[in-house]
Amino acid sequence: MPINSASIRRLDEWMSQIRPVDALLPISITLHTIKDKSPREVSLGLLVIWLAWRLLIPLLKDKHSEALRSKLLPQLALFLGLLLVNARVIIQRDDIRGPTQFLLIALGVMVGSLLSQRAWKPTLAWISLANLGILTLFLHEATSAELPLVLGSIKTIFSTTLDGHQGINRLATLLMILTMTSWYSYLLNRDFVIKGLGLIGTVSGYLLCIGSGSRMATVAFPLSALLAWLVMRLKGRSKKFFAISLTITAGMVSLIGLWWFMIGPRSTINLGSDSHRLEAALCWLSAMFTGHNRFLYGVGFNNEKLNLICHHIPNFKGSLGSIGHAHNTFAQIGGHHGLLGIIALLILLIVVVQGLLRQQASVQRVLPLGPKGTTFVEMALGLNLALAFNALATTIHHRNQFNQVLIGLLAATALCAIRPAAAKSVNDSPESPS
Numbered sequence: 001m002p003i004n005s006a007s008i009r010r011l012d013e014w015m016s017q018i019r020p021v022d023a024l025l026p027i028s029i030t031l032h033t034i035k036d037k038s039p040r041e042v043s044l045g046l047l048v049i050w051l052a053w054r055l056l057i058p059l060l061k062d063k064h065s066e067a068l069r070s071k072l073l074p075q076l077a078l079f080l081g082l083l084l085v086n087a088r089v090i091i092q093r094d095d096i097r098g099p100t101q102f103l104l105i106a107l108g109v110m111v112g113s114l115l116s117q118r119a120w121k122p123t124l125a126w127i128s129l130a131n132l133g134i135l136t137l138f139l140h141e142a143t144s145a146e147l148p149l150v151l152g153s154i155k156t157i158f159s160t161t162l163d164g165h166q167g168i169n170r171l172a173t174l175l176m177i178l179t180m181t182s183w184y185s186y187l188l189n190r191d192f193v194i195k196g197l198g199l200i201g202t203v204s205g206y207l208l209c210i211g212s213g214s215r216m217a218t219v220a221f222p223l224s225a226l227l228a229w230l231v232m233r234l235k236g237r238s239k240k241f242f243a244i245s246l247t248i249t250a251g252m253v254s255l256i257g258l259w260w261f262m263i264g265p266r267s268t269i270n271l272g273s274d275s276h277r278l279e280a281a282l283c284w285l286s287a288m289f290t291g292h293n294r295f296l297y298g299v300g301f302n303n304e305k306l307n308l309i310c311h312h313i314p315n316f317k318g319s320l321g322s323i324g325h326a327h328n329t330f331a332q333i334g335g336h337h338g339l340l341g342i343i344a345l346l347i348l349l350i351v352v353v354q355g356l357l358r359q360q361a362s363v364q365r366v367l368p369l370g371p372k373g374t375t376f377v378e379m380a381l382g383l384n385l386a387l388a389f390n391a392l393a394t395t396i397h398h399r400n401q402f403n404q405v406l407i408g409l410l411a412a413t414a415l416c417a418i419r420p421a422a423a424k425s426v427n428d429s430p431e432s433p434s
Contacts, residue, residue, distance in 0.1 A: 019119065022126035024050040029174070029402055030133030035163045043164075044091040044401060048083065051405070054111045055080040079110050090401060097301050101397055101404050108408020109348075113415045117376050120413065121185070124379075125194050127406075128182035131175070131205035132197070137162060138208070154211030170400040172214030173390055177406050179205030179221050180386050184379040187371055215270070216393040220386050228382030232375065236366040276313065277327040277393070283310040284326035284335040298338035306335050325398050329391035332398070348411070355414030356381055362418040380413035387411060 024046045031043035055076050089095040141161050147153040165171040186198030209217040261271050287309050288295045299305045307322045315323045326332040333341040359377040367373035390396045397404050
């Protein structure tokens with residue numbers, strides 16, 4: 001029986017709504033958590049396939065205007081070519097500290113910039129499933145090793161069999177990102193099953209964040225979601241509401257700060273750890289001022305010179321000689337790539353901030369206070385705030401290809417064009433396909 005054009009259109013519409021190829025993301029993220037080399041190589045191969053597919057589809061489709069296609073085609077072809085040329089070093093992790101880390105961030109931005117507001121919902125839903133996969137792995141390992149099903153077992157399991165993401169901080173950053181996507185998948189999707197999976201992914205992901213012991217991963221999720229909610233709900237409301245909200249927020253921040261550094265049971269540990277992080281960041285950045293044109297170019301991708309300069313600062317194990325990284329993305333870029341690297345980072349920040357401001361301007365009405373007032377604009381703000389907080393507290397892109405792709409992909413939510421008429425909350429009527 002011949003396939004008619006109507007069947008092809010229905011298949012294309014189904015593919016656009018469900019986006020089944022995005023299932024490769026949670027599968028690959030979950031596989032990469034396993035410590036063995038073979039599953040990790042398979043996972044990175046799936047990541048490369050997903051990126052290639054997402055870049056290839058717009059090249060084959062003819063949905064864009066001729067003017068837009070003429071602008072997109074060279075960029076897509078260039079990025080696809082760079083991905084394929086670097087496929088081996090990505091999969092084999094041969095360039096884990098080199099230029100491919102920025103290529104993967106750029107590829108994430110490119111793929112994310114191609115997504116419409118409508119297309120983001122299934123993509124978020126697929127990404128959020130990774131939390132369930134990682135939780136399943138932890139539960140399996142806990143029962144196999146007869147460990148108690150408590151948060152304290154997470155670090156033990158991670159260090160023995162689930163160290164695929166190369167460090168507890170890398171895993172914690174990934175879990176924070178996945179938890180944010182799960183939360184907004186729950187809020188933005190109407191389908192009961194997808195909302196349920198999003199909520200389960202949020203709870204399980206946040207429990208894993210707590211169990212990882214990462215303070216920033218634990219704090220970044222609720223703080224980013226709360227600030228994004230507050231910014232969106234302040235628009236159009238009275239000065240009294242504005243003043244009360246700011247007072248409550250300032251009070252909460254002050255109380256958290258007091259608990260964190262002065263009166264909490266771990267306040268001494270927190271103060272010492274954060275002091276070391278600040279010292280490490282300043283030392284890493286100081287490499288720019290050690291001559292040999294390092295102010296302009298930095299020291300390059302090699303860590304040896306930077307570890308030598310900062311040999312007096314203890315690492316997380318308390319030993320001297322190797323702090324690993326700057327514990328701050330700005331300082332990391334400055335130490336390795338100098339002023340030019342900082343300019344490159346600022347360019348990306350400016351693009352993202354401008355996109356967020358344009359999106360904010362598209363919301364022209366007062367949003368309900370409850371979860372039904374959540375919009376795509378709030379999601380973009382919340383995700384980018386979470387990335388920013390983590391970038392301040394750690395080297396967010398350090399040694400993990402999945403974090404690099406997700407950083408670029410989710411930062412690109414700020415680049416999604418939002419028409420004023422389309423800046424709807426989940427309580428509004430269905431949006432038209434874009």
